């Protein structure tokens with residue numbers, strides 16, 4: 001993970017570069033640092049903690065050469081020594097990724113003094129080792145040694161040169177008047193320029209005395225890359241009066257649904273986006289595999305139920321981090337659509353599987369949220385339209401993913417002449433019920449305060465409520481740091497029931513559906529073991545549950561295929577209010593990052 005920035009050009013305020021770095025904080029925020037040239041002298045500032053602390057360490061000085069970094073630790077704890085940049089003499093480097101063979105390189109550089117515990121530090125030592133009088137040659141010699149995923153930016157205050165290298169981890173170059181700005185993503189540099197070069201694997205972007213050249217060390221030749229003019233705009237990343245981005249994003253879900261379906265349903269018919277529709281119309285599909293990580297994987301699990309029951313297709317969902325290492329040589333690609341789901345469109349595991357399958361000529365559809373992300377650019381995309389999501393815990397993007405998956409499967413059902421009555425009409429109105437849950441947030445706030453001291457939670461649900469149980473538990477874990485287990489309720493008797501006592505409450509997802517009585521039996525089994533039950537009900541199950549469970553949260557009764565969209569919202573709010581009540585940093589929880597670009 002980590003975010004990296006580099007700049008060479010007309011003098012700019014060092015603090016302007018920190019402002020750009022701040023936009024990459026979603027990629028990691030456990031330590032930060034920068035190196036810049038002050039009249040040819042290398043200045044270094046590093047801190048454990050957030051970028052905010054760095055502002056206090058730089059004055060209002062200007063520089064024409066600077067690199068900066070925000071870190072998500074992989075090798076070595078977060079402290080100011082392990083923070084980047086790493087410096088040797090006049091060279092300084094910032095790195096995003098993992099140098100897998102860093103121990104071998106350390107052995108090779110026997111005798112060199114390493115200051116940090118990081119893998120990244122070997123880069124600058126290696127370049128220094130090969131550096132005689134030509135920096136470009138030493139970079140070329142060095143990159144051939146490196147194994148793993150890496151994007152790095154290196155500066156040299158002696159020559160005044162700046163170099164950016166890309167292998168798997170993302171890196172883009174902004175062309176500005178009289179200079180260059182390098183970054184891990186496009187949104188962070190849009191305010192500098194809209195003229196962007198996206199580097200490809202093996203590219204070395206070398207800037208010396210105002211000019212640049214790109215050499216690809218895999219192809220062993222100089223290459224040209226297109227300059228793309230970015231036309232899209234950033235969404236508004238402001239809290240708009242909300243205490244946290246996460247709360248704002250939870251509250252935006254009604255609008256997100258409206259935006260996500262806009263133009264994709266016409267006269268009660270699903271039409272999707274033209275390019276996607278044309279592709280699906282010309283493709284034979286009998287199986288759908290959903291591939292994703294974290295929350296996006298949970299959306300994929302919901303997609304499985306939609307594919308099986310609505311579109312009549314064989315389907316399963318797999319974690320990208322697992323599927324990445326499956327030997328796929330015997331996997332049947334015929335008639336199978338692989339759907340990749342990713343909010344960021346940059347998740348390393350997800351992208352890696354997608355690229356591998358693309359290489360095998362598999363049928364691929366991507367569902368990214370970030371326009372301009374690697375996934376968006378490299379694959380046929382059916383994007384969600386949730387807008388910018390800043391809170392590390394995914395909320396509104398999950399809802400948008402569910403909508404896209406529902407539309408996709410209803411389209412595939414239509415293609416097979418499967419008649420599904422009424423559902424499309426209900427999709428058009430579901431946003432109203434989302435808004436009405438959000439209006440009654442105070443009950444959930446009260447519930448969260450009442451239950452905030454419990455150390456363990458169980459989340460249970462059956463059928464479409466099972467992935468939602470997983471998602472509710474994930475939200476609680478990631479922002480409240482409370483242990484939460486989630487199971488399909490029918491699995492409880494196979495082991496997890498042993499955990500139930502009065503110290504482990506269960507959040508039971510109990511809207512009315514075909515399994516109403518099975519669910520009731522499971523609730524009774526929990527109560528018989530002195531377990532407390534918070535039930536998520538609707539008007540039909542409320543009457544059944546009211547004398548049995550301890551607390552109830554009510555959502556509207558809707559078609560069971562739309563229940564995931566309503567059911568997840570109280571769970572997001574519950575996790576949010578507990579985390580806030582406990583005083584945690586809701587938007588940037590410990591140990592996490594918004595975009596997971598390492599394995």
Ligand code: AGP
Nearest residue numbers: 294295296342343344347393394
């Ligand atoms: C969600 O709350 C998480 N922070 C995380 O699980 C996330 O969903 C996962 O890393 C996948 O990210 P992506 O959707 O950007 O690929």
